[in-house]
Amino acid sequence: MSALFGNYGKRRAQIVKGQGTVVEDASGKKYLDFTSGIAVVSLGHAHPAIVKAIQEQSEKLWHISNLFDIPGQEKVAQKLVADTHLKYAFFCNSGAEANEAAIKLARKHTGKHHIITFEKSFHGRTFGAMSATGQGKVHNGFGPLVDKFTTLPFNDVAALEATVDDSVAAIMLEMIQGEGGVNSVTPEFAAAIAKICEDKGVLLIVDEVQTGIGRTGTRYAYEQTVLQPNIVTLAKGLGGGFPVGGMLGTAEFYDTFGPGTHGTTFGGNPLAMHVAETVLDYVFEPSFLENVQDLSSYFVKQLQANLPTSYTVQGQGLLLGIGCGEAEVAPYITAAEEKGLLLVGAGPNVIRLLPPLTVTKAEIDEAVQILKTILR
Numbered sequence: 001m002s003a004l005f006g007n008y009g010k011r012r013a014q015i016v017k018g019q020g021t022v023v024e025d026a027s028g029k030k031y032l033d034f035t036s037g038i039a040v041v042s043l044g045h046a047h048p049a050i051v052k053a054i055q056e057q058s059e060k061l062w063h064i065s066n067l068f069d070i071p072g073q074e075k076v077a078q079k080l081v082a083d084t085h086l087k088y089a090f091f092c093n094s095g096a097e098a099n100e101a102a103i104k105l106a107r108k109h110t111g112k113h114h115i116i117t118f119e120k121s122f123h124g125r126t127f128g129a130m131s132a133t134g135q136g137k138v139h140n141g142f143g144p145l146v147d148k149f150t151t152l153p154f155n156d157v158a159a160l161e162a163t164v165d166d167s168v169a170a171i172m173l174e175m176i177q178g179e180g181g182v183n184s185v186t187p188e189f190a191a192a193i194a195k196i197c198e199d200k201g202v203l204l205i206v207d208e209v210q211t212g213i214g215r216t217g218t219r220y221a222y223e224q225t226v227l228q229p230n231i232v233t234l235a236k237g238l239g240g241g242f243p244v245g246g247m248l249g250t251a252e253f254y255d256t257f258g259p260g261t262h263g264t265t266f267g268g269n270p271l272a273m274h275v276a277e278t279v280l281d282y283v284f285e286p287s288f289l290e291n292v293q294d295l296s297s298y299f300v301k302q303l304q305a306n307l308p309t310s311y312t313v314q315g316q317g318l319l320l321g322i323g324c325g326e327a328e329v330a331p332y333i334t335a336a337e338e339k340g341l342l343l344v345g346a347g348p349n350v351i352r353l354l355p356p357l358t359v360t361k362a363e364i365d366e367a368v369q370i371l372k373t374i375l376r
């Protein structure tokens with residue numbers, strides 16, 4: 001009898017170790033991990049540089065709290081905002097926490113409470129982030145949500161234009177809806193958001209918890225659009241498997257988050273920061289990001305060449321999806337697991353492909369062959 005709550009639907013395989021893209025279960029069976037722990041283990045499992053960073057820092061100092069200056073935070077912040085229009089960072093432990101910080105910052109800065117979000121979005125499970133999430137199944141049973149979120153259809157310019165008025169503090173969205181079906185923001189929608197934010201003085205919060213830190217082939221996914229968000233939220237890939245979240249903001253916010261306004265005990269501790277710094281040393285290298293783009297083009301071509309045309313290939317970088325029409329993907333995911341490929345869904349009808357950013361073309365070939373067999 002388990003002593004755990006049953007809030008997660010568990011997979012059959014019990015994974016006990018991993019190296020690079022390959023993980024192994026308790027029986028010794030090997031799998032290609034095309035989930036990366038849901039877009040987290042970007043440098044693969046047990047990357048030697050991350051192992052070393054954890055070892056080194058844990059022998060020195062792993063936690064001291066934000067009562068004290070943590071030099072690692074400054075280093076990671078500088079790397080995150082370098083060559084962007086963003087200026088400051090705040091560190092926390094998860095994507096939901098990063099979004100809570102963003103919602104609080106936008107509300108306090110503007111003195112307004114109304115935030116526009118989108119159908120099928122996912123921003124996390126805490127009350128504010130859950131209220132921002134545009135999926136009824138995430139809200140069910142939890143009573144009144146945090147007030148003043150309006151959920152609009154995604155990529156619908158007319159709905160946005162008709163709704164944004166002077167009451168709106170911010171528009172909040174993902175560049176690619178990861179949990180909601182691997183749906184990308186269209187260029188037309190991005191242009192409309194940019195114009196509305198400019199014309200109406202509305203803040204833009206881009207949730208890059210899943211798309212950020214190289215996942216889509218650039219440091220941040222917004223860089224591939226006309227958008228210049230005022231606030232960017234991060235987590236997942238930032239710690240390469242160590243829990244790290246972050247929020248970046250433009251210069252205008254400095255005074256809004258003055259001493260005592262917001263905080264966390266664990267956020268940005270020396271161990272988390274040393275790991276994040278190591279991740280960024282790899283992922284923010286232009287050649288690393290170019291390789292992600294190259295792997296992505298290769299992966300997309302192989303999928304298109306090998307899968308029946310009834311399947312759509314969606315997404316960018318190594319946040320890809322296979323749209324399965326009306327078909328439920330759960331049985332495909334189970335079949336892939338039996339054949340040694342770990343996958344995750346994005347909504348009921350899309351298979352999400354999230355290999356480590358260090359995946360090889362040979363591993364992509366192997367995964368495509370398994371997908372070809374199960375999606376015949």
Ligand SMILES: Cc1ncc(COP(=O)(O)O)c(C=O)c1O
Binds near residue numbers: 236
């Ligand atoms: C876009 C996005 N935002 C926020 C979250 C929540 O992150 P966390 O689970 O770390 O709280 C997720 C998690 O899947 C996400 O994909």
